Amino acid sequence: MAASTIVPSIVVYVTVPNREAGKKLAESIINEKLAACVNIVPGIQSVYWWEGKVQSDSEELLIIKTRESLLNPLTEHVKANHEYEVPEVIALPINGGNDEYLEWIKNSTRDS
Template sequence: MALSASKNIKRNFQVALCTAPDIDTAESLAEKMVKQKLAACVNIVPAITSVYQWQGDIEKDSEVLLIIKTAEELMADLGDLLETEHPYEVFELISCDIEQASAAYLQWLNDEL
C-alpha cells in the first residue's frame, strides 16, 4: 500500500493528543468531538501514567489518552469544546501534522470532518 499526502485533498490533517482523568470523561469528550464533526475518530488509550510538575510539586497520576484525528482548521473549535467540557483547570491539547497516510484514509478523514 502506498502512502501519500493525497493531492486531491487540500486540508492539513492532524493527530491531536489530550489526556482525561478517567474513561467516562474520555468517552464523553470523544463522543462530543465526533458528533460535532471536530474529529473523525478518537482512540481512547486507558491506563497511562503521567508524571508532571504542577504548582511546584512532582505529580504522578493515572490518566486516559485521547488520540484525536482532525483537521488543522478545526483545532480552535476543538480547544473551545475542551475549554467548556474538560474537567482539568489546564487541559492538554497538542497536535502534529499527518505527513503521510493511505489515500483512502485521508479521503475518509476528509469525508467525516
C-alpha cells in the first residue's frame, strides 16, 4: 500500500466512569465517523488530583483510533456527551504501523 494514501493518524485516550457510559460514547463516536475504532478497556483505577485533594476512582478507558484532523470535532463531541465536568481527551501520534490498518482508519472516518 502506498504511504502517500495514509493520513496522519492518532490514538486518543478518554476515561469514562463505567461500561454503560463508555459503550454509549464509543457508539456515538463511531456513528458520527469521528473514529474508525474504539477499544473499551475495563478495570482501570485512576488516582488524580481534583478539587484540592487526591481522588481515586474505578474507571474504564476508551482507546480511540482516528485521523489527526478529527481531533477537534472528536474533542467537542466528547465534551458534549460526557458526564464529567472536565473529561480526559489526550491525543498521541501514530508514527507508523500496518499500512493497511492505517488506510482502514482513513477509509472508516469522515473527512475533517
